[in-house]
Amino acid sequence: xxxxxxxxxxxxxxxxxxxxxxxxxxxxxxxxxxxxxxxxxxxxxxxxxxxxxxxxxxxxxxxxxxxxxxxxxxxxxxxxxxxxxxxxxxxxxxxxxxxxxxxxxxxxxxxxxxxxxxxxxxxxxxxxxxxxxxxxxxxxxxxxxxxxxxxxxxxxxxxxxxxxxxxxxxxxxxxxxxxxxxxxxxxxxxxxxxxxxxxxxxxxxxxxxxxxxxxxxxxxxxxxxxxxxxxxxxxxxxxxxxxxxxxxxxxxxxxxxxxxxxxxxxxxxxxxxxxxxxxxxxxxxxxxxxxxxxxxxxxxxxxxxxxxxxxxxxxxxxxxxxxxxxxxxxxxxxx
Amino acid sequence: xxxxxxxxxxxxxxxxxxxxxxxxxxxxxxxxxxxxxxxxxxxxxxxxxxxxxxxxxxxxxxxxxxxxxxxxxxxxxxxxxxxxxxxxxxxxxxxxxxxxxxxxxxxxxxxxxxxxxxxxxxxxxxxxxxxxxxxxxxxxxxxxxxxxxxxxxxxxxxxxxxxxxxxxxxxxxxxxxxxxxxxxxxxxxxxxxxxxxxxxxxxxxxxxxxxxxxxxxxxxxxxxxxxxxxxxxxxxxxxxxxxxxxxxxxxxxxxxxxxxxxxxxxxxxxxxxxxxxxxxxxxxxxxxxxxxxxxxxxxxxx
Numbered sequence: 001x002x003x004x005x006x007x008x009x010x011x012x013x014x015x016x017x018x019x020x021x022x023x024x025x026x027x028x029x030x031x032x033x034x035x036x037x038x039x040x041x042x043x044x045x046x047x048x049x050x051x052x053x054x055x056x057x058x059x060x061x062x063x064x065x066x067x068x069x070x071x072x073x074x075x076x077x078x079x080x081x082x083x084x085x086x087x088x089x090x091x092x093x094x095x096x097x098x099x100x101x102x103x104x105x106x107x108x109x110x111x112x113x114x115x116x117x118x119x120x121x122x123x124x125x126x127x128x129x130x131x132x133x134x135x136x137x138x139x140x141x142x143x144x145x146x147x148x149x150x151x152x153x154x155x156x157x158x159x160x161x162x163x164x165x166x167x168x169x170x171x172x173x174x175x176x177x178x179x180x181x182x183x184x185x186x187x188x189x190x191x192x193x194x195x196x197x198x199x200x201x202x203x204x205x206x207x208x209x210x211x212x213x214x215x216x217x218x219x220x221x222x223x224x225x226x227x228x229x230x231x232x233x234x235x236x237x238x239x240x241x242x243x244x245x246x247x248x249x250x251x252x253x254x255x256x257x258x259x260x261x262x263x264x265x266x267x268x269x270x271x272x273x274x275x276x277x278x279x280x281x282x283x284x285x286x287x288x289x290x291x292x293x294x295x296x297x298x299x300x301x302x303x304x305x306x307x308x309x310x311x312x313x314x315x316x317x318x319x320x321x322x323x324x325x326x327x328x329x330x331x332x333x334x335x
Numbered sequence: 336x337x338x339x340x341x342x343x344x345x346x347x348x349x350x351x352x353x354x355x356x357x358x359x360x361x362x363x364x365x366x367x368x369x370x371x372x373x374x375x376x377x378x379x380x381x382x383x384x385x386x387x388x389x390x391x392x393x394x395x396x397x398x399x400x401x402x403x404x405x406x407x408x409x410x411x412x413x414x415x416x417x418x419x420x421x422x423x424x425x426x427x428x429x430x431x432x433x434x435x436x437x438x439x440x441x442x443x444x445x446x447x448x449x450x451x452x453x454x455x456x457x458x459x460x461x462x463x464x465x466x467x468x469x470x471x472x473x474x475x476x477x478x479x480x481x482x483x484x485x486x487x488x489x490x491x492x493x494x495x496x497x498x499x500x501x502x503x504x505x506x507x508x509x510x511x512x513x514x515x516x517x518x519x520x521x522x523x524x525x526x527x528x529x530x531x532x533x534x535x536x537x538x539x540x541x542x543x544x545x546x547x548x549x550x551x552x553x554x555x556x557x558x559x560x561x562x563x564x565x566x567x568x569x570x571x572x573x574x575x576x577x578x579x580x581x582x583x584x585x586x587x588x589x590x591x592x593x594x595x596x597x598x599x600x601x602x603x604x605x606x607x608x609x610x611x612x613x614x615x616x617x618x619x620x621x622x623x624x625x626x627x628x629x630x631x632x633x634x635x636x637x
Contacts, residue, residue: 069479071591077408094593100408134491139576143589161491162575164483169491 027060028227033072033081037065038258040242040270041113041183041212042085043251044280044290048238050250057234059227065258068165076102076215083216083231088112088209089301090144092321093311101218104322106232106291107210108239110283111203113274114145114211115182120195122174127200131155136163136170136178145202145209151308152206167192182277183270201277208301210293211279221323232326236291239280245271291327298322411597416604419597426586431605433582437495437567438609441502445559448503449510450552454544456511457518474508478566482573494577501570506563510555517551518544550629553621560613568606 034042045063048054054061064081066072073091076084077100084102086092092104116130124130131153137146137160149155161169163178167185170178171192180186182201189197214235220228242248252267274280284292302318305311393413399405400412407415420427452470456463478501489497521543529539571577571584583602590599625632 073594077594091592091594094595098408098594098596099406100594136491139572139585139588140592142576143592157578160578162483162486162494162497164486164573164575166483168483169487172487 027055027058028230029060029062030082030227030231031062031064031080032083032231033064033075033085034066035072035085035087035212037067037261038063038255039184039262040252040255040267041181041274043242043248043255043267043271044108044239045085045235046238046254047242047248047251048234050254051238051241051247053234053237053241054231057230059231059234061231063258076217079217082220083214086213086215087140088144088211089213089298089318089321090209090305090310092213092215093302093305093316093318095215096316096318096320097311102215103218103221103320104210104213104215104293105221105228105325106214106235106327107212107293107322108214108235108291109211109279110281110285110292111201111277111279112145112207112209112211113181113183113277113279114141114202114207115180115185116177116200116202117170117180117185117189117197118177119170119174119193120197122176122198124175124177125198127153127205130177130198130200131159133159133175133177134161134173135159136161136176138163138165138179141179145207147310148207148304148308149202152304183273183279184266187266187269206304208297208304210297210301214291221325225325229326232291236289236327239290243271243275243280288328293322293324293328295319295322295324295328408594408596411600415597416600419601420604423598423601427583427601427605430581430583430586430602431609433577433580434564434567434571434584434606435609437498437502437570437582438563438613441499441506441566442560442563444499444503445506445510445563446556449507449555449559450514453511453514453548453552454518456515463515470508470511473504476504478504478569479573482570486574494574495580497574498567498570498577498582501574502563502566505566505569506559509558509562510552513555513558514548514552517548520551521547546628550625550631553617553624557614557617557621560617561610564606564610564613 032045034045036042038046045061049061049063064072064075066085072081072084073086075081077095086104089104092102094100095102116135118124118130118133122133124133131149135146135155141163142160146155146160150157161176163169167178167188170176170189178185180199182199186197186199189195214232216228238251242251248271252264255267256262278286280290284294284297298318298321302311302316306313306315397412397414400410411419452466456466482497482501485500486494486497489500525543529543534542567582568584568587571582572588576582576585576588583606586602587599590596590602622632
């Protein structure tokens with residue numbers, strides 16, 4: 001009933017908009033592809049869609065979900081979607097390396113939610129300890145942040161174990177550690193075992209990548225910069241409102257529609273963690289606002305990854321992977 | 336019992352006359368003139384045709400990519416893929432070896448377990464009815480769904496064995512089902528003949544059952560060989576890479592993740608070459624075994 005009402009309200013707002021503003025008729029259709037299934041960690045985009053922020057910005061947005069067997073990345077380069085949520089900066093560096101004309105235009109998570117978890121009653125108590133644990137990690141993690149864990153913190157390759165987004169192997173072994181999102185997996189493990197696991201956030205140990213970065217094609221940046229700007233601004237507003245949580249029921253309903261496995265408890269936990277850990281709002285974002293990119297951080301992360309052996313020194317210019325045209329600490333300060 | 340005996344007795348006559356008929360037929364077919372042999376030149380050209388088609392296709396691909404100016408990240412040209420193969424050979428070769436090894440061992444295991452199981456299933460309708468549903472379950476269960484379970488069963492310390500098990504599951508069924516039908520298709524008349532002459536079980540197996548099952552087994556083998564390759568690659572995707580010895584699936588996964596199309600196509604090229612080689616090998620093997628006596632492998636004599 002609530003959903004029906006909110007849909008009605010939304011529809012009425014849209015109607016008045018169509019009647020009131022002529023330019024709303026010419027709303028730009030854009031598609032946003034996600035890097036994962038609908039989840040609170042992508043809530044800001046759903047918020048902007050659900051509460052009409054995108055519509056107010058003259059955007060008719062459709063969202064294409066990702067998932068464990070979905071790779072949305074090629075769709076952006078080939079022009080089938082207009083915006084893409086990227087997991088971290090590495091793939092943006094790879095795009096530069098491969099000559100793919102896409103760039104990061106905003107960085108929503110200032111701190112990557114990626115974490116390592118171990119059992120509360122297991123033998124591994126510290127970050128140094130957990131390097132000795134058998135580590136459940138999927139292919140993507142092995143090819144990205146594990147390389148850094150290995151080079152910067154000496155996590156041995158021999159400890160890697162397969163991970164397929166199932167908790168079972170972890171629950172089965174008290175000595176195991178696993179990868180996870182700090183906003184989700186601790187809760188799932190608590191639901192399964194009754195105890196909160198030990199959690200180490202990679203960002204606390206020097207992993208400096210932005211996460212949930214927004215990428216788009218260079219041709220859009222060059223030919224429709226105002227459209228890109230509108231999309232970024234609306235998404236920032238969406239994120240602010242989603243984190244605030246006072247009026248996010250419509251966004252949460254959309255998330256649950258797209259991904260019925262998500263529960264209200266998980267959504268509440270995730271939002272609480274995003275706020276508590278300042279995942280979106282700490283650092284530069286505290287002063288310059290959500291989504292901000294700082295070039296020094298991009299360069300530093302590239303240097304770290306070069307040390308981890310992912311790139312040859314000077315192979316690419318990391319600043320080519322991003323543009324500060326739409327959102328940067330300097331711009332925000334001068335505003 | 337007495338009716339069974341008289342049935343056997345009736346069959347003996349049939350079997351003997353049937354046997355003679357078969358050999359008569361064989362003589363007759365030899366008596367008919369074979370079709371005119373193709374000229375030597377034409378046959379030489381024929382043996383070059385597959386290579387020529389490959390060259391035409393690759394050249395077409397190369398030209399299309401260059402003319403349409405397709406970006407390399409979308410579709411690399413064969414020349415770029417070849418260059419990547421050479422440049423990345425030190426990384427690709429060990430990965431290829433791992434995939435080949437998984438494929439070969441899985442196929443071998445499918446044969447070693449498939450043929451005796453087929454003999455068992457063929458020995459009794461009851462056993463077949465009891466066991467076959469499980470064989471089918473094994474075949475239709477999506478690997479993606481059971482892979483984590485297999486890893487748990489086998490133990491995460493032995494990832495390669497889990498990959499092997501997945502690859503084996505895919506390769507096992509065609510051999511099992513084909514060979515079962517093969518054992519079943521031994522000529523009834525000859526069965527009775529062997530019984531009449533008190534052939535030992537070994538003679539029965541060696542001279543009657545094995546030859547009649549062989550063409551069916553070989554047909555299953557052709558399917559299983561390439562399924563074992565597919566299985567070896569897919570298994571690595573779903574089970575996860577081995578830490579020390581990643582195979583070609585890891586190469587593909589990593590190059591997809593890193594938007595590195597040339598490397599991905601280089602890995603795919605290696606898989607394709609493996610498949611074509613395995614295809615040629617099983618067909619050659621099958622031809623060698625069947626050419627003297629089985630209709631499917633008979634060629635017109637020049």
